[in-house]
Amino acid sequence: MIKKYYFISKFDTNNINKQDKQTTIIYRNYSSETQNQKLILKIKKYCKKKSFKFYLSNNVKLAVKLDLDGVYIPAFNKSLKHLAYSYKKKFKIIGSAHNLKEIRVKETQNVQSIVLSSLFKKNKNYLGINKFKILSNLTKKNIIALGGISKLNKKKLILLNQSDFAGISYFE
Secondary structure, eight states: OOOEEEEESSOOHHHHHTSOTTEEEEEOOOSSSSOOHHHHHHHHHHHHHTTOEEEEESOHHHHHHTTOSEEEEOTTOOOOGGGGSOOOTTOEEEEEESSHHHHHHHHHTTOSEEEEEOSSSOSTTOOHHHHHHHHHTTOSSEEEEESSOOTTTGGGGGGGTOOOEEESGGGO
16 A cells, blocks of 8 residues: 655645545744744644544654654654653654665664655755665665656656655645
């Protein structure tokens, strides 16, 4: 079963409604210093009603406190504080990485899956198919592809033995 991860930075029910049940919604809002708990709870309630999993980005403590489905730890977050928290069994932690050093940090952070980018999008973290395949073979963690995935190139994920993927524009 293909798992999909949709990154949102604002609560837009129109885009969320277009998704299928295998899509996990990840709310990431790095524009403000404090997380708006009321908004996060509103998104959580909406996702629960629509049967979507809901993760919060970069705030493990708040995700646990609000009883969310999981948390996403970005590549720039190298903290190990969350290892001292206790979670429910269903709580998932995923993290992102762009190179082998960051993959090792995410393994130390004990994430269940690693979002590896950028697969197709030619930005400063661009890996391409070959580098992506090499890096994904250097860890036993589940790999989630990110970066430039479109309806046209989604089929190329099969070449990488990759089914899980994440994105923004793909879902909008």
